[in-house]
Amino acid sequence: MDYQRLVDWVDSRIVGSPGKVIVAFLLVSLVFAGGLGNVSTEAGTQQFAEDIPANNALEDINREFGPSFSADTGSTQLIQRADNVLSKKELLRMLEAQKRVAEQEELRVTGTSSAAQVVARTIDPQATTLGQQIDALEGATQREVAAAVRANADNPALTGTVSNDFNRRSASSSATIGVVQHTLPSGLSGGGAGMGGSSPLTDIQLRIDRIVGTVGGDITVFGSGLIADEFSGVITDSLLIVTPAAVLFIIFFLIVAYRDLVDLLLGTFSLGMAVIWTFGFLGLVGIPFNQIMISVPPLLLAVGIDFGIHAINRYREDRETGLDIGDAMTRTTDQLLVAFFIVTGTTVIGFLANFASDLPPIKDFGLVAAAGIVFTFLIFGIFLPSAKVWVDRNRERFPIPTFSQKPLGAEGTSLGRVLQAGVVVADKIPVGFLLVALLLSAGAGYYATGVDTTFTQEDFLPPEEVPAYLQALPEPFAPGEYSVVATLNFLEEKFQTTQGGSVTIYVERPMQQDSVLEEIHRMGDSPPDSFVQSDGRAQSQSIVTVIQSQAARDPEFRQVVARNDRDGNGIPDRNLETVYDELLQTESRDEALNYLAEDRQSSRVVYSVTADASQDEITADGRMVADRFRGSAIATGNTIVFAAVSDVIFESAIVSLAIALFGTAVFLLFIYWVLEGKPSLGLANLVPIVVAVSLVAGSMRVLGIAFNAFTATILALTIGLGIDYSVHVVHRFIDERHERPLVEALEVTVRGTGGALLGSMLTTSFGIGVLVLAVLSVLGQFGTLTALSVVYSFLVSLLVLPSALVIWDRLVGNDPDRPIGAGSGRTPPDDDGSDPMFGPTPAADAEPRTDGGEPLADTCTDAGEQTALERGGSR
Structure with a gap:
């Protein structure tokens, strides 16, 4: 597959016609900006309960x-x-x-x-x-x-x-x-x-x-x-607090990373463009903005910052070698477009894995995040380099101020030496260190099996008391006054059967049958522990209790009941049609219709539950009581619906993780087979991701953070974000390995790419970490976990991945003291033209390319050698 031809075509547009590229992207931005006005919001928990059987029963009751x-x-x-x-x-x-x-x-x-x-x-x-x-x-x-x-x-x-x-x-x-x-x-x-x-x-x-x-x-x-x-208000308040804080952190770290005003403006403008495209897409396709999507802007900033820093830093590295603007940018995009594509592909797979969820908001989040990452790839892979070329050429013509253009992690700097710690370990004890890392991840993964799963209405509401540091914020950033949670807590404390303190049994059966009221009454015998009890029976409200209450204060109706009560227990067991007709003529009519359907083909029974009972206990006990009824009876109510959603959330987290891991593995194997003829590189690339995911999952239990509507996406998201770091290292390593011995290639990789990764990690982790300032506590948990996933991904990419690459290099039979391919640009195949680990390569019998299709780095034998690349992107 001649992917290089496409890369060359893009290179030529970026370097040869940067102004046209800039105009085209600005026009597309206007189209997406038009969709911003169509963005609607959807808040609350009902959106998560669609198609849940218990919720369907609850909706039947409401009708x-x-x-x-x-x-x-x-x-x-x-x-x-x-x-x-x-x-x-x-x-x-x-x-x-x-x-x-x-x-x-x-x-x-x-x-x-x-x-x-x-x-x-x-x-x-x-x-x-x-x-x-x-x-x-x-x-x-x-x-x-x-x-x-x-x-x-x-x-x-x-x-x-x-x-x-x-x-x-x-x-x-x-x-x-x-x-x-x-x-x-x-x-x-x-x-x-x-x-x-x-x-x-x-x-x-x-x-x-x-x-x-x-x-x-x-x-x-x-x-x-x-x-x-308040559901809607908390979204607005959270965005007003989080967005400015994220912008401040991001600008600060971008100043440190870029150290140039013009580059800073280009990077921030590109970030803003990515957000406009994504939310414009939201409005154009009609997907509502929900609470989970508050995390989309920080995620776009995370990937965009990474792409931007890598593009500028790699360009500066190539300029340091003496290349002019066009040659340096062509060499930069020639390498980074491929790396960005791999990152984008694996990140999109991680986000789209959320389509396995049965919860619509999580599916919407996965789609929007995936679209946003694709937009980010286009903007930072094509627009930003074009803008950089256009600006730098004009710098040579006009007095545009230029500050530091030195790349991060340059050779000889203290940062460069620190970043090489993983290379030192990889050179000495790669196998032992990798085994320790895998054992640690296995232990963290096993420990993570104890992570709880929750879904409550309070997850989507502001806390009863807003933290003092948020109350101290000036307008317009100060959050509003919230009362719903305080009211819910008061109701739960003072009224046993209010706001989730009950279980509803939905009975579907002709209510005229003689025995039906007796059976409803018997369902409350010997109640389970989570049900409120009175004289050995479950405390409940039903058509039976309405009949008993009306009979107790109405002598005429009491006589109707007595005439139709064969066993004298106060519950009619014959001529129920007549009993209902008489009941509906009394003052209890409205109350009766709360428990008896107008067509008399169904009924409902509401049982009070204890305040300290868990969702799982209430759900299990409610279903047990429903099973006592001789007919169709379904246990429902908000508590049971939320428990069912919790189960779906946990299932979604596990299934999405499995799909993301499998999809990412297949994609990496395929892409490295296409790019390098070495699919086994994909496995080395996957090692740090497995370690990072295990560490994130283990940290959830350590921090007491449960899987909820927000954090259910975190494991698949860790794959999507974490692969970013490892791909840059692997792709840069194989590029350098064509020219250098093993250890030297690793040193150059972690010194150059590692410096960009450090800037990206700091900016991203702080930019996303500001979600802890959100009014929603679960959003703060999501921000904490996302920041941890970024930090873990950075650390394992620089500490664990070098050892994995050394082992990979040994297994494929490369000479550690010589560049692979002796400058040919490809790893020499075995005698039969096969990859030592995965068999035949797609180009095993192909003649070496002479038309400039090989990566530019392959033509260089020294970091400072001038390439044969001609200005404008042709070779």
Whole structure:
């Protein structure tokens, strides 16, 4: 395969027509910039749960049961806190808040419910409106109010809305929840508050928050709209904090790496172009921006910085040998375009491995990151060299200031000597050192098997308390005020069955069958440990408990139940159609429809779970209880859905890692077979990646970082980023090995390429490490792991890879004291024309090229020798 012809064509454009190349890239940038305005955001956890069976069941429930679960309705919670929310003063405050909200037509209120309304109707059964209920409470004494509370001490309509510290005797409670129900435009759903994401209720609930604030007292507005608002807000705040910090670090290290103002401007402009292309692509293809994609800009900066430093540093090395601008850049791109292509190919494989995930946001992340890396390759492989040639030629014509043009890690410098530590080891004990490195990676990999997997709504929300160093930031960088997590924690503490503290069993069976209610009742016998228990039974809410509650306070309905209860246990077991008809004529109609589908072909049972139960325990126990039902019953609920997503996340991490490793190995074997006729180089190239991945995985457990929606991509990402470092070393080594003995080739490689890698590592690790400043703690974890993966990849590429290359060189039978091929540019084949490790090479019987198709480095026998390359890229 004559790949060199394509490289030569690109070389000639870069050196011969740099102005045209620059204009072409700027025009393409305008096209992508047009897509920036189409970028939309998608936040929350619902996007991760698509096609999860437990979530599908939860969506079925949301469609089928009750007004608050209707596809075109939503609800807002009013969480009231006080010394006693059941006092006359606080009950009136809740009613007044509900009344002011209901009076606003734009809030589309269809109904309200609260403990205050239950108490008011008990005092005056004729008080059906909020205004009449306020009048009833105002006309009652505190003693009458307390008596009305005690009268409803067994009524779920009251007890289901007050906190766990409800005291029947003193008629008191420290917290209660009122509900305001809304109708929404057709086709929009306000359900799924627990799942977050975009919500049509956001504007409604923000307005309600302002209205309730005029009532006084401590009433918090809560609902899916406000959760969605914070989901989106935390993305904006994180970007506002992380991006400037990353830019500052990157500019600082680029100044150190480039030490020239013009080169710094070229590098930063190219980085900005890569980001514009990637996010313009996002808008043009219609992929929404989600929380995971906050990490895409730092990743692009990481690879772009690496490419930029390598291009400028290698160009400076070649200029140091006395080559002119055109010759030096042609020699640079002749070598680096191939290296950049290998890096791009393996990095894209690492990112596209995320397509094995069943989670749509992770797939989108993989696609966008892969596209961004391809754009980065084009910009830094073609545009940046063209711009550098154009600028340097104009420097010779105009007084453009020039600062240091000395390459990093030059011979004789202290840095150059430090970078050669791995070469010293490789020269003395390569086999022993490599075995130690592989044993260390095996131990780290085994240790990493204990890494946890989590998926919670809080992963996507800001912390309850924002760190002080973030609060101290000036505007516009200071984060906003966040309350959702604090409210969720309060609900979990005070209300056992609220916000994930429950399991829902979705029962699909004709509910008119005589035995069905008895079977639902028996599901709560001998409950598992994670379920809240009362008198040896699971605490639950279902159509059975609604029937029992209504019968307890309604003599007429009690008689209906008794006539259809053959065994006298309070649960009807015949003529259930009649029982349901009568129940739906009572005040319990809305509550009943929360547990009984209107077509009476399904039902749901909600079990309270203990606060300290884990996701896995709740999931296992919920499925065990569902199995007790003689028919189709599925355990679901937010907790179980999140547990299922956690399983998928872990599976995605492992499968993506396997695909990335396999795909990278195949690609490297193939590419080195094509480029050098030595596929075995691909295995040497892969050694440091295996070590780096194992170290990253082991570090996750040491640092207590679990696989979550963000870190699930880290192992495949480590391959994608880590291969960058090892490819540059291997490709530079084989280039130098054609001209030099083994150890000298390694020394030149780590001195030149190692210097660029060091600058890239420092810039990238700090640039990505600033993610620890993000408001989202999981984003900080992702930044920490990504920075570690870069540092590990750098270290193993300079410490472990030299030993692997020495062993490879021995195995293929090269003479360590002579250049391979004696200047022919190719490793001499065996007598049969085969690679000593992998058999026949594609060019084993080909005549040596005389048309300039061999790599330029092969024509040089001394670092300072002038090549035969002609200006403009022709040879």
